[in-house]
Structure formats: structure tokens, C-alpha cells
Amino acid sequence: MSETICISIDGKVMAAQPGDSILQTRLHGPDAVTANIGCMGQGVCGSCRCLVRKAGERETVSRLACETVVEDGMQVSFIDYYLPDHVHRYRPHDLRDGWQALPQLQQTFPETAHCRHCGGCDRACPRGIPVQQGIALASRGELQAAAALFDPCIMCNLCTLACPENIRPNHVGLYLRRAQAIQNLRPGDLLRRLEQQARGQLAIDTTAHLARSES
Amino acid sequence: MSTAISYQQACLNRASHATPPLRADDLSRAALLAQYHPDHAADASTLLQIGSSRGQPCHPLLAGLLQSNALIDGFDLAGAEQRSTDVLVLGGGGAGAAAALTAARGGADVMLASKLRLGDSNTVMAEGGIQAALAASDSPQQHFDDAMRGGHNCADPQLLAQLASDAPGVIRWLIELGMHFDLVDASSDGGKLRYKQAGGCSQPRILSYRDYTGLEMMCVLRETVELEPGIQLLNRCPVVELLSHEDGSCAGAVLYDLEYQRFIVVSARQTILATGGCGRLHLQGFPTSNHYGATADGLVLAYRLGAQLRDMDAFQYHPTGVAWPQRLRGGLISEAARSAGAMLLNGLGERFVDELAPRDVVTAAILRECAAGRGIVRDGQQGVFLDLRRLCGPDLPALASQLPALQHLADKCGIDPTREPMLVYPTLHYQNGGVVIDSQGQSSVPGLLCAGEITGGIHGRNRLMGNALLDILAFGRRAGRQAARQAQAARNKSSLPPLRGGIEHVYRWQRQLALAGLDASQQAPLLYPGQARLTLHRPASARA
Numbered sequence: 032m033s034e035t036i037c038i039s040i041d042g043k044v045m046a047a048q049p050g051d052s053i054l055q056t057r058l059h060g061p062d063a064v065t066a067n068i069g070c071m072g073q074g075v076c077g078s079c080r081c082l083v084r085k086a087g088e089r090e091t092v093s094r095l096a097c098e099t100v101v102e103d104g105m106q107v108s109f110i111d112y113y114l115p116d117h118v119h120r121y122r123p124h125d126l127r128d129g130w131q132a133l134p135q136l137q138q139t140f141p142e143t144a145h146c147r148h149c150g151g152c153d154r155a156c157p158r159g160i161p162v163q164q165g166i167a168l169a170s171r172g173e174l175q176a177a178a179a180l181f182d183p184c185i186m187c188n189l190c191t192l193a194c195p196e197n198i199r200p201n202h203v204g205l206y207l208r209r210a211q212a213i214q215n216l217r218p219g220d221l222l223r224r225l226e227q228q229a230r231g232q233l234a235i236d237t238t239a240h241l242a243r244s245e246s
Numbered sequence: 247m248s249t250a251i252s253y254q255q256a257c258l259n260r261a262s263h264a265t266p267p268l269r270a271d272d273l274s275r276a277a278l279l280a281q282y283h284p285d286h287a288a289d290a291s292t293l294l295q296i297g298s299s300r301g302q303p304c305h306p307l308l309a310g311l312l313q314s315n316a317l318i319d320g321f322d323l324a325g326a327e328q329r330s331t332d333v334l335v336l337g338g339g340g341a342g343a344a345a346a347l348t349a350a351r352g353g354a355d356v357m358l359a360s361k362l363r364l365g366d367s368n369t370v371m372a373e374g375g376i377q378a379a380l381a382a383s384d385s386p387q388q389h390f391d392d393a394m395r396g397g398h399n400c401a402d403p404q405l406l407a408q409l410a411s412d413a414p415g416v417i418r419w420l421i422e423l424g425m426h427f428d429l430v431d432a433s434s435d436g437g438k439l440r441y442k443q444a445g446g447c448s449q450p451r452i453l454s455y456r457d458y459t460g461l462e463m464m465c466v467l468r469e470t471v472e473l474e475p476g477i478q479l480l481n482r483c484p485v486v487e488l489l490s491h492e493d494g495s496c497a498g499a500v501l502y503d504l505e506y507q508r509f510i511v512v513s514a515r516q517t518i519l520a521t522g523g524c525g526r527l528h529l530q531g532f533p534t535s536n537h538y539g540a541t542a543d544g545l546v547l548a549y550r551l552g553a554q555l556r557d558m559d560a561f562q563y564h565p566t567g568v569a570w571p572q573r574l575r576g577g578l579i580s581e582a583a584r585s586a587g588a589m590l591l592n593g594l595g596e597r598f599v600d601e602l603a604p605r606d607v608v609t610a611a612i613l614r615e616c617a618a619g620r621g622i623v624r625d626g627q628q629g630v631f632l633d634l635r636r637l638c639g640p641d642l643p644a645l646a647s648q649l650p651a652l653q654h655l656a657d658k659c660g661i662d663p664t665r666e667p668m669l670v671y672p673t674l675h676y677q678n679g680g681v682v683i684d685s686q687g688q689s690s691v692p693g694l695l696c697a698g699e700i701t702g703g704i705h706g707r708n709r710l711m712g713n714a715l716l717d718i719l720a721f722g723r724r725a726g727r728q729a730a731r732q733a734q735a736a737r738n739k740s741s742l743p744p745l746r747g748g749i750e751h752v753y754r755w756q757r758q759l760a761l762a763g764l765d766a767s768q769q770a771p772l773l774y775p776g777q778a779r780l781t782l783h784r785p786a787s788a789r790a
Contacts, residue, residue: 050573063780065504066482068538069366072577074654075461076370076537078363098658100573112363112481120473123423183650186365186465205469209424216421217436218429220380224414235387235410237403240394 036103053096053107054079067109072097077187080157081109093155093189110192117197126210133172140203143170145196152190152200158183162190162200169203178207250616251593253624253669259595260631260667266589268597273614275607282610282617284530284563284672285707291559296758297549298690304558307527311542312549312558314768315759316752317486317782318500318509323749326500326509330743331357331478332733333726334498334512336485336544337520339367340460340715341698343467344722345518345687345729350476352730357512358477359501361484361521361539361773365468368522368537368699369718372460373580373651375442375452376719377712378413386410388448393713396446396604397678397706400557404685405704405721409713412720417453419719425466427453443585444711446604452712457582457651460715483510484773486782488517488547488694489747496551496694497747502782509782513744515736516693516729519544520722523677523699526775533576534674535567543771544700548681550755553689553696557679560707565590565608567673569629571659576673579632581605581711583652587636591667592620598630606708609672622669629671638664676714678707687725693732697725 035046040057047056052072058064069076079096086104096107121139126132136143143166152162161180168177181204190200227233251259260266273281280286292306296313304312333349335342338360346358360366379389389410394401421427428440441450455462471477482504489497489511498514521544525536534540549555566579584590584601590608592598592615599611612630615621621628634652638645645663646653656663680702687695698718705713736744759766774780 050571052573055573058776061778063774063778064538064776065774065780066362069362070371071538072574073371073651074658075458075651076366078366114472114479118473120475122473123470126424184465185461186468202469205424205465208426209466209469212421212424212426215437216427218380218427218439219434219436220382220439221378221414221417221421222436223382224380225418228411228414233386233411235390235407237390237407239387240391240399240403 036101038101038103038105038107040107041109047101049101051101053081053083053099053101056101057096066111067096070097074098075185077185079109080187080189081107083107093157095157095187112188115197118199121206123209123213126213129210129214132174132210136169136174136206139206140199142196142198143203146170146198147196149195151193151195155189155193157187157189158185160184165204166198166200169207174207175211178204178211181205181208249619250621250623250628253622256593256595256622256631257666259593260591260633263595266591266595266597266633278610278614279606282613283606284532284613285560287530290530295762295764298552299549299555299558302555302558305529305561307529308524308542308558310768311546311770311772313759313764314546314770315756315766316550316749317769317771318749319752320749322509323500323511326511328511328513328746329357330513331355332514332737333357333516333518333729334359334514335518335520336499337367337522337698338362338364339520339522339698339718340369340464340467341718341722342518342520343471344719345520345697345726346471346477347467347474348723348726349730350474352727354730354733356477357480357514358471359480359483359485359512361482361543363481364471364479365464366537366539367464368540369460369715370464371535371537371578372715373457373578374444374582375454375459375712376417376715377444377451377710378417378453378716379410379451380414380439381441381449381451384449384451386413389413389451392447393705393710396710397708400706402703405683408685408724409704409717409720413716416716416719416723419723420463420466423466423470425463426455428455442582443602445581445584445602445608446710452585454582457580457649463715485521485543485547486771487749487752488551489513489749490551490751491745491747492750494552494751495692497745511746513746515733515744516695518687518695518697518725518729519548519681519700520697521545521700525674529561529674532563532672532674533567535564535576535578536674538775541772541775543773544696545680546771548689548691548694548696548700551691551694551751553691553694554682555680556682556702557707560678561674562605562676562678562709563609563672564675565605565612565672566632566670568655568659568668569671570624570627570669572625572627574659575627577655578673578675579652579655579668579670580649582649583632583634583637586648589633589636591631591633593622594620604708604710612672624669627669629669631667632670633667634663676709678702678705678709683721685724686728687721688728695725695729697722
């Protein structure tokens with residue numbers, strides 16, 4: 032391909048090959064890339080989150096740079112990661128008692144009830160998750176339904192950035208999904224195996240393969 | 247490039263077989279590997295000339311990094327910020343997170359430094375699943391036997407036995423942290439786990455979460471680490487050198503804080519390297535499925551400090567990386583696809599290998615087809631077909647619900663998997679060898695532990711699917727537990743903070759480089775594999 036196009040990344044204009052992703056273009060640039068990069072195209076790590084504005088358009092959209100193909104005149108700004116200081120900490124064993132689920136959610140994520148329904152989170156999500164609906168369900172106590180909506184979330188934190196009420200919706204979603212597994216998942220085969228091992232059974236003979244390889 | 251069959255012709259050949267025949271094999275597995283596996287290429291191995299594994303075979307590209315000079319000198323330590331901790335964990339993937347959480351639970355003060363951001367690692371990209379022998383018909387012994395056979399009987403039996411025995415406890419730990427697993431039946435008491443078949447295994451043993459198991463795992467691990475008060479997190483702080491005491495033991499590490507562009511000297515009672523593998527070195531010119539950060543940093547530093555290595559000439563090339571379009575070249579198509587019935591076809595429309603043979607065998611078979619002119623070429627990209635027709639049918643659930651990550655990838659490739667096959671070619675996937683460790687993750691250097699892909703010996707010379715996600719957690723937890731124990735023992739002896747170390751080992755290393763006539767202008771670790779190099783030392787004119 033001989034034709035090149037131009038895009039701007041964090042204020043620097045760069046030449047790009049048509050068909051390349053924003054991330055590939057950035058890697059061909061003059062600076063060492065030390066942030067906002069990870070899985071290089073699989074679209075699972077959320078590191079390369081950025082704001083994108085296409086030429087001639089006013090609206091800015093949030094995208095993953097590894098999955099977004101360059102277009103001439105595109106403007107791109109990468110978004111840093113940070114852990115905000117209003118995070119309410121919890122530990123996995125706090126989630127064991129399903130009867131405490133609602134008060135605990137309110138205690139850990141009190142902002143959940145403050146949703147203004149501005150839709151910022153829905154617009155921000157690169158996975159198309161109906162984030163706002165998830166938060167509405169959670170604040171109504173429909174925790175299983177809310178958790179299910181967050182299943183494809185890659186924790187890119189774009190909804191967290193977009194939320195004017197500091198709800199941290201993706202973290203609410205992950206909290207609810209974790210609570211589900213912690214409270215309900217007790218597979219019988221795993222219980223049996225752990226119990227066998229606790230009784231000292233199922234030790235491994237580390238020499239069996241030697242006899243096999245000699246035969 | 248050898249000749250190949252055009253994409254259009256290959257599609258016609260594929261269409262002529264409703265059920266593609268499996269070609270009889272005229273080569274033994276051993277001969278196939280010897281002739282076609284990239285590890286056996288003439289230029290894929292050299293001997294290490296200096297260091298504690300001198301004389302051992304190693305890939306030349308990696309040997310170049312291992313036998314290079316440090317990025318820093320004593321001058322850099324003079325004005326650096328000083329910190330100290332009980333346990334310093336280097337690496338923010340699954341192994342680092344598991345080590346940090348376990349060490350913190352063991353009562354240690356923990357610092358976790360990562361080059362990019364906590365969670366940015368190969369773990370998050372793992373798709374297929376994790377092995378644990380839970381079925382009534384299965385046992386840890388069979389798990390051990392399969393992995394030993396798959397690794398060509400080269401694994402350290404003690405480590406492998408621990409891997410298989412630790413598996414049920416690892417799964418329980420993950421569930422306790424809130425990770426989900428695929429269930430056959432969610433309504434049954436406690437959930438019935440789904441088992442998938444992996445290549446080279448005697449029975450289905452893979453536990454998964456859809457086809458993004460690593461993402462599910464890493465999201466849970468990252469959240470737990472971030473919310474754990476006993477762990478101090480340093481994102482964007484790559485390790486540039488380890489520190490040593492006079493007796494040669496590890497004393498912590500020197501980090502480079504990218505945000506403030508300065509060095510941080512961390513004195514630690516115990517240091518755990520969990521920095522992963524080296525896929526981004528593109529060994530043998532192959533594309534890679536690996537994360538941007540997979541540049542062998544920890545391996546280089548451990549070797550310079552005196553740690554022994556093993557199997558540094560054994561790498562895993564995953565059979566099914568994306569070959570077309572070029573933009574996505576090297577991206578992973580999980581073995582879960584073949585586990586669910588996807589077939590490999592050459593340009594003649596034939597099946598040429600059992601799709602669920604061990605990975606090295608399948609890879610060698612694909613490379614053989616391409617070398618023999620039976621590969622397929624599309625827009626200049628060569629490969630073979632991964633045919634998904636057996637996964638798509640009127641009576642089957644949609645691919646998007648069976649394997650959502652695969653459907654997502656097909657969409658990005660512009661391929662409708664119900665009608666057309668994907669073009670695949672092997673992609674550099676995993677470093678089978680690495681640092682020699684004992685049963686608690688300790689390297690041959692006192693005070694330095696290793697966990698995850700940086701270690702060698704657990705998988706022998708070829709890892710089976712699902713044993714890497716298990717390895718990072720089983721040995722990450724072991725290393726974390728051991729480091730906390732050792733740190734406690736040191737605290738019991740002396741209440742003073744850990745002693746400061748230095749970089750005497752670097753000067754010793756420089757003397758060895760000079761004696762061997764090696765180029766001391768080569769510096770490592772690489773840190774970032776992009777075209778532009780990061781400069782750690784700003785020119786004097788730029789300093790305030």
C-alpha cells in the first residue's frame with residue numbers, strides 16, 4: 032500500500048497506513064510507547080482506551096485503539112489510568128453472606144443510588160453494555176440480573192471516567208459477579224477432590240513415566 | 247517463500263469434501279518435530295558463553311539479551327529515591343498478583359511493581375482455560391502423566407507433581423475470590439463444572455470461562471490486589487536491575503518510575519520475579535500471540551545476578567495464530583476451537599493432523615504443509631485453513647454464545663465463520679524454559695524467587711493447554727507464601743529495615759563480558775519492544 036493518511040495522536044500528527052489500527056500507527060511513531068498498550072489487538076485488556084474524533088465531526092467517542100482502524104484526519108487522545116481516592120475498599124470474604132448483599136452493596140458503593148440517568152456510561156462503553164440499566168437494576172436489588180449484564184466487561188474503566196456521580200459502574204458490576212460466584216459456586220466434583228486430598232489420598236507417583244519411557 | 251495454493255483454489259478444494267479425509271501419516275511424531283518444528287531449525291540455538299548456565303543451549307536472540315550489559319551504573323543509585331519492603335513482587339500478571347496476595351495474607355508488607363499497569367499481561371489474553379483433574383474418572387496422577395508425556399518427559403517431576411496436586415486448591419481459591427467457571431448445569435446443587443478436552447490429554451480436564459478465561463481471572467485478581475491494603479502498587483515502574491548483597495543474595499531491585507522519570511531503589515527482604523516470557527522478541531521471525539510487555543526482562547536480570555536457567559531453546563509456537571488479515575497477524579485463536587471440533591485443512595482440502603495432538607506436533611504439521619507447497623496464500627499471507635463448519639449448524643448454539651471471543655475475532659477479520667474458514671499460521675506463544683526453581687519457587691540465588699512463565703522445568707519442553715493458567719497461580723501462591731515466611735524469619739532476627747544492597751554483581755558481570763570478548767555496548771533488559779527506544783538518561787542539557 033503506497034497511499035498514506037494522517038492522523039493526530041495526543042496532539043502529534045503522524046502518517047498512517049490505511050487498514051492499520053490506531054495502536055499500530057502509534058507504535059510506528061517517534062516515541063517509545065510505555066502506556067495505554069497491552070494485548071495488541073485482542074481487545075481484552077482495555078489498556079489502549081482513547082477518545083476519538085473523526086474529521087469533520089463534532090462528537091468525540093471512546094474507543095479501544097487496538098481495535099479501531101485509522102481514518103484520515105482522525106484525532107486521538109489516550110486516557111491515563113489512576114485509582115481514584117474515593118474508592119470504597121472491600122475484601123472477597125466480605126461477600127460470603129448473601130443475606131447481607133443489599134446493605135453491603137449500599138455500604139460499598141453508596142453512589143449507586145445517585146444515578147442521574149445521563150447515559151454517559153452507556154455511550155462510553157466499548158463493549159455496548161447497557162451500563163446504566165445495570166446500575167438501575169442493582170439499586171433496585173435485582174442483583175443477579177444486574178450482574179449478568181456486566182458479563183462481557185473488560186474493566187477498561189471508561190464508564191467510571193464518564194460518571195459524574197463517581198458510581199464506578201464497572202466495579203459495581205464486578206462486585207456483583209464476584210458475589211455470585213463466592214456465594215453460589217460449590218461444585219460437587221471439586222468438593223470431593225479436595226476432601227480426598229485432605230485425607231491424604233491421590234498422591235502422585237513421580238517415577239511412573241520412567242518405566243513407561245523405558246518400555 | 248515456497249509455493250502455495252491460492253485462497254480461491256483452496257476454497258474450491260475445501261468445498262469438494264463434505265467430510266474432509268484425514269491423510270495417513272508417513273512421518274513419526276519425532277521425525278515431524280525434528281524436521282519442521284522451529285526449535286530444531288539450524289539457527290535456533292547457540293551455547294551460552296558466560297553465566298551460571300554457561301555451555302547450555304539457548305535461542306541466539308535471547309542469548310544476546312542474556313549476555314548484555316546493564317542499563318544503569320552506580321551513579322544512577324546515588325540520588326535515587328529509597329524505599330523498603332518485606333516482599334517486592336515484580337510483574338503485574340497472574341503470577342505476580344497471586345504471589346502478592348498470598349504474601350500479604352502471610353503477614354508481609356508487599357510492594358508490587360509493574361511495567362505497564364497491573365493486569366497488563368499474557369494472563370488477561372489467555373483464552374482456553376485451566377487444567378484441574380476433578381472428574382471421578384480423572385486424577386492428579388493422570389494430569390501429571392499427560393503433562394509429562396506432552397513435555398517429552400523433560401519436566402522436573404517434583405514441580406509437575408506439585409502443579410497437578412495444587413490444581414483443586416487453586417480452583418477453590420479462584421472461586422473464593424469470585425471467579426466464574428463454565429457450568430454444564432447451573433441449576434444443580436452448587437453448579438456442575440464443564441470439562442473441555444485439551445490437546446495431548448487423556449480426558450477432558452479443562453475448566454474455562456467461555457473463551458476468555460484469562461480475562462475473567464485477571465479482572466478478579468486485579469480488583470483483589472487493588473483493594474488489598476497490604477499491597478502497595480507501583481504501576482508504570484519497570485524493573486531495570488536487581489540489587490545484590492556482598493554474599494551474592496538478592497537485596498531488592500532498581501525501578502524506573504516513568505511518571506517522574508527517576509529511579510527508585512527498593513530494598514526488599516525477598517524479591518519475586520513474575521515478569522513472564524519473551525514472545526515479543528519474535529524468535530525465528532514468527533508472529534506472536536503475546537502481550538506487548540513480553541520481552542524477557544526478568545530472565546535477563548535473574549541471569550545477571552547468577553540464577554540458573556534451563557530449556558532456553560524450547561519455545562511453544564501455538565498452532566493457530568491469525569494469518570489473514572495482516573493487521574491481526576499472530577493473534578490467538580484458542581485451542582478451544584479445535585477442542586469443540588474445528589478442523590485444520592491444507593490447500594487440497596485434506597485434514598493432515600489430529601487437531602488435538604500436542605501443540606508442538608500440530609504446529610510442525612502445519613509448517614510441513616506450507617513447506618511442501620500445500621499451504622494456502624491470501625494477499626501474500628500464508629497458512630492453512632481452520633474450518634469451523636462443525637461448530638456451526640442449525641442444531642448448534644450460535645458461535646457467539648459458544649466461543650464469543652472467536653466470533654469477535656472473526657468479525658474483526660471480516661470473516662463469516664459459518665461460511666468461510668479462517669487462515670491460520672503458527673504464532674510464538676510460550677517460553678517453555680526459564681529460571682530453575684525449587685518446590686517453593688526459590689531460584690538458585692538466595693532471596694530471589696520466580697513464578698510463572700519466567701520459570702523453567704514445570705512443563706518440560708512443551709506445555710499443554712490449560713497448564714499455564716494453573717502454573718502462574720500454583721507457583722505464584724507458593725512463591726508468595728515462601729517469601730512471606732522468609733521475610734518473617736528475617737524480621738525475627740532483626741527489627742531493622744532490610745539492608746541496602748548494591749550492584750556489585752553488575753561489575754562482576756561486566757568483567758565476564760570483557761573476558762569472553764562479548765559486546766558490552768549491548769544493554770538489556772529491553773523493556774519496550776516498539777521501534778522507538780526509551781531513554782532512561784536524559785541528556786544533561788535537559789535536566790533542570
